Amino acid sequence: MEYQYKELFRQNLVEWFNKEKRDLPWRRTSDPYKIWVSEVMLQQTRVDTVIPYYNRFLKKYPTLQSLAYAPQEELLKMWEGLGYYSRARNLQAGVKEVVEKYDAKVPDNRHDISKLKGVGPYTAGAVLSIAYNKAEHAVDGNVMRVLSRALHIKEDIALPKTRKIFEQAVDMLIDPQRPGDFNQGLMDLGAMICTPTSPKCLLCPVRDYCIAFQEGDADQLPIKTKKIKNKKIKYDVYVGYDENGRYLLEKRPDEGLLANMWQFPMIEISKESVLKSSDEFQLNYNVDIMDFVNDNLLTFKHVFSHLTWEMNCNLVKIVKATDLPENVCFYSKEQINQLPMPVPMLKILNVLN
DNA sequence: TAGCCGTGGAT
């Protein structure tokens, strides 16, 4: 790869970073564990969203050991609202492996750290460069956007194989003396200056070394093709309570969407549905509805990354059954507040107050 | 490989 501004790009980026970098909680520590936690939380998640979660999480789990053996329900509750809940499970599994296999020392080399659950090529490079000052690439969306412009790389960043090109570019450019500052500089530049739309090129510390700025096509890069199809699913939700005012809740399976999170029972409405959803509810959950208190408690859509739930919620009074299915139980409101629930269920919970 | 896996903010 030919690029005549390598030294100038590197030097100006690191100088800019040291002057303009944001004051973030995970930049006030050199603890590899805490930096690891921040990197996992930051996956596909905005800085402003992460900050309060990060602070709360590390107050609860200040050490590897404190997280390694925490109850999963408590862990998920700490993660509630952050999304991508498998990150929490994988982080705990990885932390547990570090405690048991690496004597509670986060590995300082790519080979070992990459084997940890939830640690991919980006997170490995981020922890190694920031916490251990290793000259390792950490290619995320910011880095691909910045370097696609600076180096005029027109490969489709939606394709997984394209990441290798940017890893090679970082390997060429990275400051061997200050790799952590270099990598974070690329990310801050991408977040603050070299933004997806309307990049602030006039404020950019490396615009003189940016080919896209010279060509005037920075706003055309990066090239990204993939688009997502969003499937819609309709549900009737049954918010059922017994004579003691306790609500019927169900724990989701331990794999897939919202794994191990709690929800009000939901019946999918499809073209193949034969029974009325209320009959299906009573059959599946082995309960009897005494009363339809409100068949239009709340109607709303909840959009996930790849699908949409269209929810119609019914408030029903039900007769307590003698043998509920496994993972289904009545809970008081106080107990419900201790259970990890996804945002659409929190929306429903809100209207009950 | 491409689809799965959350959420809330920006445009």
Next chain:
DNA sequence: TATCCAAGGCT
């Protein structure tokens, strides 16, 4: 309102 997307990883 619709679309895109933000410090990705797993299968």
